[in-house]
Amino acid sequence: MLVLLILHALAAVSAPALIRALGNRALYGLALVPASAAAWAVTQTGRTPTLSIPWVPQLGIGLDLRMGTLSWLLLLIVGGIGAIVLVYCASYFTPGAEGLGRFAAVFLSFAGAMTGLVLTDDLLLLYVFWELTTVFSYLLIGQSPEQAASRRAAMQALVVTTFGGLAMLVGFVMLGEHAGTYRWSQIAAGPLPGGGYLATAVVLILLGALSKSAVFPFSFWLPAAMAAPTPASAYLHAASMVKAGVFLLGLLGPVLSAAGPWRPVTVVAGLTTMLLGGWAAMRQHDLKLLLAYGTVSQLGLLTVAFGAAGRTAALAGATLLLSHALFKAALFLVVGVIDKVTGTRDLRRLSGLGRRLPAVAVAGCLAVASMAGVPPLLGFVGKEALFAAFAEDGTTGAVVLVTLVAGSGLTVAYGLRFLWGAFATKPGVDGTVPERAGFAFVTPALVLAAAGVAAGVAAGGLDSLLSPYADGFGEEGPGYHLALWHGPGLPVVLSVAVFVLGGLIYAGHRRREWPGQRFPAADGVYRRLMSGVDRAAVEVTGATQRGSLPFSLGSILIVLVVLGAVTLSLGAPWPSGVRLWDTPLQLVVGLVVVAAAVLAVNTRRRMTAMILVGVCGYGVALLFVLHGAPDLALTQFLVETVTIVMFVLVLRRLPARFSARPLRINRWTRNTLAVATGLVTSGMAYAAVMGRQAVPISVDFPDLSVSYGGGNNVVNVALVDIRAWDTMGEISVLVVAATGVASLIFRRSQALQQRRAEQGNVPTTGSGWLRAAEVPESLRQSIILQVVARLLFHTIVLFSIYLLFAGHNMPGGGFAGGLVAGLALTTRYLAGGRDELNAAAPVDAGLVLGTGLLISVGTGAAALIAGGEVLQSALIDVHLPLLGHLHFATSAAFDIGVYLIVVGMVLEILRSLGAELDRQADIPEMSDESDKVGEPV
Template identity: 60%
Template structure:
């Protein structure tokens, strides 16, 4: 134990040939051109040597008037870790040269490194200062007896323990004051604080730097400012809207305006995705609004409302400025310039956006897929009061009716008869019955053609999800179970397994993870064609998006319907039978 403690203390004091000596030499050599800092370092080293010697003498030394106690054996489990570190400190000091060669590339990441680690650099200034520090520390330790009365008369106003307690108490008090002022349980306060910090810190830095050195083209086509004005007006009207549905629709206008800007800028793939995402978002909002009041509350007051509008406008200006600065601050050529050529040569596709998602930056897409799965699980866990993996709800069977003469009324959707008459729309059911399969086929077309044309797994999955949404809106939760009799978790898991399995298969085939390969095939009547293996990754994306939409429909739609039916509550002025039958 004494050997381990002495080795560790000697390294801390900077005695050769331990690694502490090598590190101290490097630090002193780095500040030889800064006398003030160097003097502080030497003084600190003197004190370190003094209290290290005091520790070794107090712990392992023999004092004539001290009571002797028999040393107890230290268990190997407790002695092993410090012994390993102490021996490693000795070995690293002796092998300072090879260790420095291993660490040098990492240090050079931050700039040139003129010095190198070594146990002996020759007679240098750093060596002289190190010897001076060791001598000073030894002198302080030797004079500890004569200096003790002097130190005893020099007392601080507050003792160390009292000062520490006072400081921690003040920090605790400060934490309480800050928490009481900021953590009030008010979402507008939290959001306002975040946005104000965004305006003040990055916005202030933007104004102080003055980066406005070059002009910015306002538009590429005259239609772009028209779409921008419409989106801005919709955003302003959404702030002042009193009805939740009106505000939601106005926010949707801003999303569709963004999609139109993509179209006008020549990005059809992004525009298609934005249109689909905005439509799906509106559908989800409609489901959520069923459980919320029709109108917003009267709060906030008029003054605070104008203050919030001012904060929103300031945030918009700051973000727009930051975007312009980020675009104009590029000094090196963009890596995306090589994407079109790589998309054809390596990804075997002409749709650069899709090839980027499933090949060039497939790892990013894999991470986003994991986020989607976690999001779906989180949403469902907040809504479901029972297992999500149980059987799908079955259509309730009504009482047997006597046979009717004449032609029977056609049933367009099996779940339609389970709805109340006031909630049914025969026209909607007929249109859904006619278009559902076409929409699903169109989603598959987007999936398989997305590698060379606008589309892909994400867009195709959103289209299929919207088809399920239409089916649910037309026939209710039982119709959703008829359309998708499989669990949402199963679809999500299958999609993630297919995506991950594609990457693992590429690795097993001798390539890198998620590397694409071109398979040349031939079919009678079709002829020669090829399939890119990244298509299977895109199929996984398709399944995950469909599973996400299905999980949201069953959580915010079917499960909320079940809650309403179970509670017998009124929805839109219509009393729903707790047994799920038509009133």
């Protein structure tokens, strides 16, 4: 069974290439794939093969396949008709037609999904295949995406069936959660849930089944779906996909019909659909639409048969399912032929085709005869059985029978209308002259129609094949058997009544125009619903997404303040006491920070504000020192310095003062919100101390860092070892940020290339160590500063490397070291401009970043290869001559990567915010904002 599914997938993938290579002939070969599914089904006749492969065992989902009798029947239909339609496609499509490869691929995917759907035993898997058929159907209906009607129809079918599918999924989950398994064969064997629960699940599942099978009130999508190419309609919307809903009814019926709502819902919806569809079919002028409404009507009939959930009705349902697939696919193929050879499907313009296309007419007549229930065709056998099923059912049965007779009468009438429209010679209409219809084009329809005759004659044999399914309804007694002739009785009388009624309706319809509206207003309801959803979305989005940053931030902050205040006032764990400070120095530093922060808010000059923010940062660094966090303090000092440099580099180009535009949120509101947030956060900080109730995870960190990480500095060892994943994410952010900065500043890709060239081409003096850029005397900023910077550069870089390696046991580490090296580069840049920077670091920043990331990731991966966990570090102790004992943890390599990334980021920032901004200011034509350079600070 799995082979069948794989075969379909392979065929679908290779279909476009095959069609490109072989043209339409490839379709004959592809037809073998669904044909093989049908052939396999034939070899398995009378058996119930199963297959179970675990897929997501945690969720209990497996590839559980099981072919019962009904699945067997469906597989025959899906495979057999799929193959025949593919053969037909080879003649239907013009050779080299655009999109044929796509069509064939989607068609085969659909056939595969349908095969999976009928074979699966797992309800969740069934849902997956169910939705796959929906998606492929969407693609086939939207075969001509450039037509609005095609798009609309595809979307409508998708929305309606997906809605039903979701409802069905909920129903499945309810059943599955109750039973503890999603295998239907096990759910069916186990005890069912109780009344209301079961009823809800059943109604939800019925929503899915009925919407898929286009049963009222979901019928409207099917006629619209006729925008699909006719072969697709023949397969999807007559033979297979719309049968999925009916199939589900047939599959679940033996068990779930015990639920209260099952019979009333299915029978009423089915009968309504049958009458409405038949009525609407009578007024169609397009042959294909006539068939579509006919299909709706017949699906109603099938729903009644399976919904009734009795042994005889189920037997009738299975028979009708087969006969409908045969005759309706045949009829669609006939319409396709007519459309192709005459160029029209309008029955008012066709005339005299019966004589010109005799073979097509024979196929059409046989198919319609089966549809109308004329003996000895299969349709007759099925309909007789259905009448018999309701014949002994009291008053309800009588009502159902009357409706069935009326619906069948309509079926006879629109069948006649179809034949008349397609083949009759009409007075006053010029005879249509068709093109020649080839043998391979006509044969598929003939084969299908003939199969209807053969199956009807062999009704007795069919009975033994289908009875195992019907026996699942477990009724006692001798039971009904399919046969061509049961002798005189109510069913035969009803059949005669149907013919008479049908003839009368047809005769009456020829006299005057058929009354009635287009199709019941469900289509309009759907549209109103959709536009309502759309309107609601616009209103909600318009009300919540104001598009203003202060508004959005304000909303978030208000929530923070309100939630925080409420939680705090409703009994936060208030600490019992409070201490003023750990050391009085904290108060001194704190006063500075507070003053700087308040001033920073109120200043209107950019540079002043920046310096005040920097003071805050340095103050916080001092607090870190006082707290006993030297690594934090070191990093914070360095980061603050780099930040100030960056700000200066950018702010020299921006206006000195902030623009004084009127703000949407006025000053008073803003400050109130700010003070409120401050108060709430203070309260939270006050109460948060009590939040740490459990023993902190970090009590073991000191021991772990020595024994596993091989270092004494707990913070740094944790960064590169215990919490190395965290650091990995962090350095990735840095790489992304640096790349983002460069892409924002280098506005033209040629600027980026020029930068590369510049790096290699700086005219320099001196050897490798004390390299300096040759700068014209006039441009030199400060010769003393430049020389000092050059002299200090190596010392600083050396210090940074010391920090990098010392960090394992003392304050320092990759971050601090990288920042120090970055500051060394910054010094060179500030002293001598971009040429000096290029002389100091003649490498591309991206290269440094990439190398760093490679080293870090490589270290992590190496541990994996060596058999450890990702990022696990190993300790290496070696004795080297001269150097003595060398103690080395592999996590140091990770830290080297961090170091390089930080250096690369600073370099990228200097190149972008520094050098490139200089260049844009130097070259007026390159800088479109040269007239807006800010006033000097």
